[in-house]
Amino acid sequence: MATSETHDHNHDHGHGGHHVDPLWLYLAVFGALLVMTVVTVGASYIDFGGASVAVAVIIATVKAFLVAFFFMHLRHDKPFHALVLASGLLFLSFLFLFTLSDNGTRNDVDDMHGKPVVKPPPAASK
Amino acid sequence: MASTTAEVHEGHDEGQGGHDGHHGPSFLAHHFDTPEQQFESAKLGMWVFLVTEILMFGGLFAAFIFFQGVKPEVFLEAHHHLNKIQGGTNTVFLLTSSLTIALAVRASQLGNRNQATLQLLATLAFAGGFLVIKYFEYTHKIHDGLLPGPGFCNSDLVHLSADAACRAMPKDAHVFFSLYFMMTGLHGVHVVIGMGLITWILLRNMRGDFSAEFYTPIEIVGLYWHLVDLIWIYLFPLLYLIT
Numbered sequence: 001m002a003t004s005e006t007h008d009h010n011h012d013h014g015h016g017g018h019h020v021d022p023l024w025l026y027l028a029v030f031g032a033l034l035v036m037t038v039v040t041v042g043a044s045y046i047d048f049g050g051a052s053v054a055v056a057v058i059i060a061t062v063k064a065f066l067v068a069f070f071f072m073h074l075r076h077d078k079p080f081h082a083l084v085l086a087s088g089l090l091f092l093s094f095l096f097l098f099t100l101s102d103n104g105t106r107n108d109v110d111d112m113h114g115k116p117v118v119k120p121p122p123a124a125s126k
Numbered sequence: 127m128a129s130t131t132a133e134v135h136e137g138h139d140e141g142q143g144g145h146d147g148h149h150g151p152s153f154l155a156h157h158f159d160t161p162e163q164q165f166e167s168a169k170l171g172m173w174v175f176l177v178t179e180i181l182m183f184g185g186l187f188a189a190f191i192f193f194q195g196v197k198p199e200v201f202l203e204a205h206h207h208l209n210k211i212q213g214g215t216n217t218v219f220l221l222t223s224s225l226t227i228a229l230a231v232r233a234s235q236l237g238n239r240n241q242a243t244l245q246l247l248a249t250l251a252f253a254g255g256f257l258v259i260k261y262f263e264y265t266h267k268i269h270d271g272l273l274p275g276p277g278f279c280n281s282d283l284v285h286l287s288a289d290a291a292c293r294a295m296p297k298d299a300h301v302f303f304s305l306y307f308m309m310t311g312l313h314g315v316h317v318v319i320g321m322g323l324i325t326w327i328l329l330r331n332m333r334g335d336f337s338a339e340f341y342t343p344i345e346i347v348g349l350y351w352h353l354v355d356l357i358w359i360y361l362f363p364l365l366y367l368i369t
């Protein structure tokens with residue numbers, strides 16, 4: 001509602017009204033994407049400890065949201081298209097969740113890092 | 127026989143139309159009621175396809191994040207062999223091409239054919255620039271022995287490539303470069319396919335196939351190209367910028 005009022009959404013060609021966004025909006029989104037590219041490069045020189053991948057992914061996700069919302073016209077689309085995208089992202093999140101849960105516990109259960117799985121009994125007598 | 131066809135044809139003219147009985151604009155396929163329904167169906171189909179693309183790349187991203195978590199120090203060392211400036215330039219190229227194809231769609235919405243042609247040409251130019259830089263990156267890495275396989279530059283293989291840089295290369299660095307070549311390679315294939323699709327709609331646009339009422343193929347190819355950009359938005363920081 002609020003977004004569609006901010007521009008001429010009655011630019012209707014008599015076929016259901018394809019929204020034509022103003023030029024400045026495209027340029028503003030492009031500018032924001034460039035700024036965030038600079039930010040993500042700059043962030044790579046800062047030590048965030050173990051959170052550097054998380055920081056990079058968060059900035060990338062904001063950029064991806066801008067592209068999907070404005071360039072791919074999700075904001076004018078039927079919500080069903082966003083639902084299709086969200087369902088894909090939901091299953092992608094399952095993939096990441098279970099993969100990373102393996103990651104977090106891996107060193108405890110195998111000897112990838114030279115740690116034996118089970119310590120041999122100190123006096124293995126016959 | 128002749129009477130039956132005439133009858134069928136008559137029936138169509140009375141009803142909602144058929145193969146040759148025009149029930150709407152010429153671009154409207156006979157199995158759709160309205161141009162709007164046709165446009166929405168095309169877009170929905172494309173979004174479903176894009177989701178399958180996201181899931182395909184998602185597997186590679188999951189592998190990358192997993193191995194990065196297992197061997198962060200190896201990934202940190204290996205990623206210094208990537209050129210941030212080349213990767214950053216390619217990011218700007220793809221973002222710009224995303225803008226130009228969005229503007230091509232906008233020009234088509236307004237019925238401005240020449241403007242759409244110019245924006246599509248600009249999109250092709252930036253996509254081509256991306257591939258040129260990618261070519262230099264790949265040849266440089268292959269020359270340095272960073273392509274996984276026999277002769278991969280690794281401390282285990284100093285007898286094959288007695289380079290000092292190779293001796294400094296950590297064990298298991300090939301995992302990083304396998305993922306690098308696989309992910310950027312699959313993405314590069316998408317860039318090439320996207321350029322083919324953009325050329326196709328460019329030619330159709332110049333031929334005058336599209337109008338403000340019908341520009342569905344430009345919109346759909348635009349969605350595909352934005353996805354190519356979206357994938358790179360994640361690839362660039364993960365591959366080139368990890369710390």
